[in-house]
Amino acid sequence: MDLQEKIRGLPDAPGVYLFKDARGDLLYIGKALSLRKRVQSYFTDRDFGYDAERLGAMVGQIADVEFLLTANELEALILESNLIKQRGPRYNIVLRDDKHYPFIRLDLKDPFPALQVSRRIKNDGALYFGPYVPAGTMWDLLALLNRTFPLRTCRNIAGRTLCLEYHLGRCLGPCEGLVTQSEYAEIVQKVRLVLEGKDQEVIQQLERQMHEAAERLQYERAAKLRNQIASLRHATENQRVISARGEDQDVFGLVQEGNELHIQLLVVRGGRLIGQDSFAFEAGTQPTSGHRPVGWVPPGGAAGVLGSLLAQYYLGARHIPKTILTSHLPAEADLLASMLSARARHPVEIRVPERGPKAHLVEMAVGNARALLAQSLTSSAARQRAMLEVQHALGLPRLPRRIECTDISNISGVLAVGSLITFVDGQPRRQEYKRFRIRTVLGADDYAMVREVLGRRFGKKDWPLPDLLLIDGGRGQLNAGILAAKEAGLTDLPLASLAKEEELVFRPDAPEPIRLPDGSRGKHLLQQVRDETHRFALMYHRSLRGKSGLRSVLDEVPGIGARRKRLLLQRFGSLKRLRAASVEELRTVGGLPQPVAEAAHHLLSSVARE
Numbered sequence: 001m002d003l004q005e006k007i008r009g010l011p012d013a014p015g016v017y018l019f020k021d022a023r024g025d026l027l028y029i030g031k032a033l034s035l036r037k038r039v040q041s042y043f044t045d046r047d048f049g050y051d052a053e054r055l056g057a058m059v060g061q062i063a064d065v066e067f068l069l070t071a072n073e074l075e076a077l078i079l080e081s082n083l084i085k086q087r088g089p090r091y092n093i094v095l096r097d098d099k100h101y102p103f104i105r106l107d108l109k110d111p112f113p114a115l116q117v118s119r120r121i122k123n124d125g126a127l128y129f130g131p132y133v134p135a136g137t138m139w140d141l142l143a144l145l146n147r148t149f150p151l152r153t154c155r156n157i158a159g160r161t162l163c164l165e166y167h168l169g170r171c172l173g174p175c176e177g178l179v180t181q182s183e184y185a186e187i188v189q190k191v192r193l194v195l196e197g198k199d200q201e202v203i204q205q206l207e208r209q210m211h212e213a214a215e216r217l218q219y220e221r222a223a224k225l226r227n228q229i230a231s232l233r234h235a236t237e238n239q240r241v242i243s244a245r246g247e248d249q250d251v252f253g254l255v256q257e258g259n260e261l262h263i264q265l266l267v268v269r270g271g272r273l274i275g276q277d278s279f280a281f282e283a284g285t286q287p288t289s290g291h292r293p294v295g296w297v298p299p300g301g302a303a304g305v306l307g308s309l310l311a312q313y314y315l316g317a318r319h320i321p322k323t324i325l326t327s328h329l330p331a332e333a334d335l336l337a338s339m340l341s342a343r344a345r346h347p348v349e350i351r352v353p354e355r356g357p358k359a360h361l362v363e364m365a366v367g368n369a370r371a372l373l374a375q376s377l378t379s380s381a382a383r384q385r386a387m388l389e390v391q392h393a394l395g396l397p398r399l400p401r402r403i404e405c406t407d408i409s410n411i412s413g414v415l416a417v418g419s420l421i422t423f424v425d426g427q428p429r430r431q432e433y434k435r436f437r438i439r440t441v442l443g444a445d446d447y448a449m450v451r452e453v454l455g456r457r458f459g460k461k462d463w464p465l466p467d468l469l470l471i472d473g474g475r476g477q478l479n480a481g482i483l484a485a486k487e488a489g490l491t492d493l494p495l496a497s498l499a500k501e502e503e504l505v506f507r508p509d510a511p512e513p514i515r516l517p518d519g520s521r522g523k524h525l526l527q528q529v530r531d532e533t534h535r536f537a538l539m540y541h542r543s544l545r546g547k548s549g550l551r552s553v554l555d556e557v558p559g560i561g562a563r564r565k566r567l568l569l570q571r572f573g574s575l576k577r578l579r580a581a582s583v584e585e586l587r588t589v590g591g592l593p594q595p596v597a598e599a600a601h602h603l604l605s606s607v608a609r610e
Contacts, residue, residue, distance in 0.1 A: 006065060007043070010036040014076050015069040016083060019091075022063040028091040029083050031076035035067050058091050077332070077339050081311040093281060093308040102138050103130035103319070104195060106188070111181050112174040113188055114152050115142060121319060129195040130269070130319065137275050141195075146170060148228045149191050151184075194232070196270050203232055247271055248321035249358075252310070253365025254302055254328050255373050261305055262376065264369035266361065268321075278372050281305055307331035310350075311339065320344035325351055325358055327366050382521060383426030389522025390468070393514060394507055396494050400468040401425050405529045406457070406481075407472035408438075408449045409537040416441065418453035419537035422466070423529050435540045446473065450480040458488035465490070471497040472530050475513075478506045498530045560596060567591065 010017075015035050019027040032038030042059050070076040088094045105116040107126040117138070121128045132138030146153060150172050153165055157175040165171040172179035172187075193202045210225035251266040260281070267275040307330035314320050320340050330336055333350050340348040353359040376382060387399050403423045408416065416438035422429040436456060441448045450471060457463070469485075471477045478497035485493045497506045504513035505526065516523035560568075568590045572578040581590070586597035 003063065003065070004043075007036070007039050010039055010065070010067060011069065012036045013069055014071070014073050015067050016076055016079050018066040018068075018083075018089075019058070019062045020064040020066065021061045024064070026087055026089045027058055027061060029080055029087070029089050031073070031080040033073050033076075035069075039065060074335060074338055074342075077311065077335055081315060081339075084308075085312050085315055093305060093312070102132055102135050103128040104132075104138060104142070105129075106192060106195070108188070112152060112157060112179075112184050114154070115145060115191070117142075127192070127195075128319070130274075132267075132275055144231060145191055145194065148231045149187050151187060151191060203229055206232075247323065249323045249325055249361070250321050251325045251361050251365045252306065252327065253362055253367070253369045254306060254326070255366060255369045256302055257373060260373065260376065261302065262369045262373040263306070263309060264365045264372065266365045266368075268361070276368070278369070279309060280372070280376065302328045303331040307333070307336055310336055314340055314343060320348055322346060323349050323351065325353060325362050325365075327362050328352065380425075383525070386426055386521035386525040389516075389520055390525060393516055393522055394468070394494070394496055394505065395509075396468060398467055400466075400494075402464065402466045403468045403470060403529055404457075404466040405470040405472065405533040406450065406453050407530075407533040407537040408446050408453070409534075409540070416449055417537060417540045418449060419533055419540060420453065420457055421529070421533045421536050423525075423532075426525060428532060433536055435536070447476050447480040450477050451484045454481055454484035455487060458484060458490060465493060467494065469493060469495045470526065470529055470533075471495065472500070472533055473497050474499040474504075475506050478508065482508055498526055500530075503527065560592070560600065564590075564592070 012034050014031075014033050016029060016031050017035055017039050018029050021027055030038065042062070068079060070079055084092045084094060103118050103121060105118040105126050105128055107113050107116075107124075109125060118128065130138065132141070145151070147170070150170050152171050152174055154160060154163065154175070160175040162173050162176055162178075163171070166173045166178075172184065174184060190202050190205065206225050206229050210222050210229065213219075213222040213225060247268065248270065249268040251268065253264045253266075255262055263279040263281075265277040265279070266273060267277075306326060306328055310324070310330055320343060322344075324340075329352050330350065337348050337350045340350075351358070353362060387401065390396070390400050391398070401424060404420060405423075406418060406420045408418050418436040418438060420434040420436070422432040434457070436453050438449050438452060440452050450473070454469075469481065471481045474497060478495060481495050481497070485491065485495060495508055498504075499506070499513070502515075503523065504515055506513050516526070568578060568586075571589050571591075572581060581601070583594075583597050583601045586592050586600055587594055590597070592600060
């Protein structure tokens, strides 16, 4: 049975579909309310929208499709999430590590409870606090609690005798019956309040006890209580109070640039920010070590990413708060909330707050995600990948570690200048920026200006040659660069030009322009180089215009000599009126030919703006 026949035979019912390639390797897992309609859409509707190039490539590899029926769409979502987590298909988002963040467990059924670390929540009647993200925050808290409150740290007190912890004053010796259950329970209650984020209530209790002890002249006990208060205050100084109502919330902030996307998670427990985590995704790359989840960005853009992340993040025994705040509404949010509610055994709400404290909390998560994304885009690994992408896309003989770029700036050929900037290893090398006044070209001839600038650049034999010479412009500017390189005997120098309109790259040996994928690091690097060149040329051109008064600027206009300049000033009466004159007035009143009048008007208007 061929693939199309198999697809036509799919049931019109909810379930999960699995795409495989010719070798039987799993490509993608998805869910659908109607398996037949959803799978057929991949082959009939090729307008995939977001990341269409990647999804089109995936469809081209599909050689087989399998399916699993479910009772409804909610069951399909649960099954899809579990299968993705277990089997890690190439084209799905997959949280690559199966790490469970730790909780602190407190079993109140034990007559002398101890604090324990647990990676999973069990339905055993004990209290679980957390999760602590990262885990280091939990260990710091445990160290504080063990220093401050003398709970036992041993696993079991049966058959034990007094240990070093007792002699150090960090345990009350329940193993030898040196403390009653009621006295021990009073300490446990304070620990519980701290774990619930009610440390201020504990501090107030300890302060009352300290004052009472001092009044009874129990100075040693008062000093011990004072030290406990100081430890708690010091530990909670760095905890940011998010909500006075003491809510539990998970907050997801998402930012995206091109194909790269970052999500920041803030974990709020008891109204306090106790932890954070981050997730990075990039379309078109395989998961890389060192990142928690890096994978292919699925259909649906940001909403699809967030929906896939939430469905997998809360798999297993992970604590699910009643409120999940997000910067974007995840795909199929109602269905996802139903799934999480069933898993948590309490109602779960997914919200995108628009105002108030919750919106500020989401903004905080987005701000952190934006900072992480900026760091990722400028990292040395990112720059290396960008250069590799440029080398591959343009067919360069070597990695473009040194890129030079040139641009021309002028107004109708007047005050024409050129710039030459250098990037080394993906970063600007500003001490090697150069600028040129155009000397030999009259009128607005960009091609000739490019040729002059590059001819003068190639004449500097002590300057190192670039791995790629980029020109701001299209095919014409590139041809001018080729002529300049040929005249300098540099026929093997890699050249390219980048046009602004459609961001197409032209190469000497390629009849058709090259279109780099939107959002790719390579395209981002070339745009950054081109934009920096343009900025530097424009800055030089503006500085020349600013230094030139109206009288001297007129000298720059071809066709205006000393006599015409004197006549213009006589006929208009002042520099102010001359500056405000239209092209028609310059032609009729000033007696200038049409091309000269247009050039003078453009230049005078530009200087006036400066």
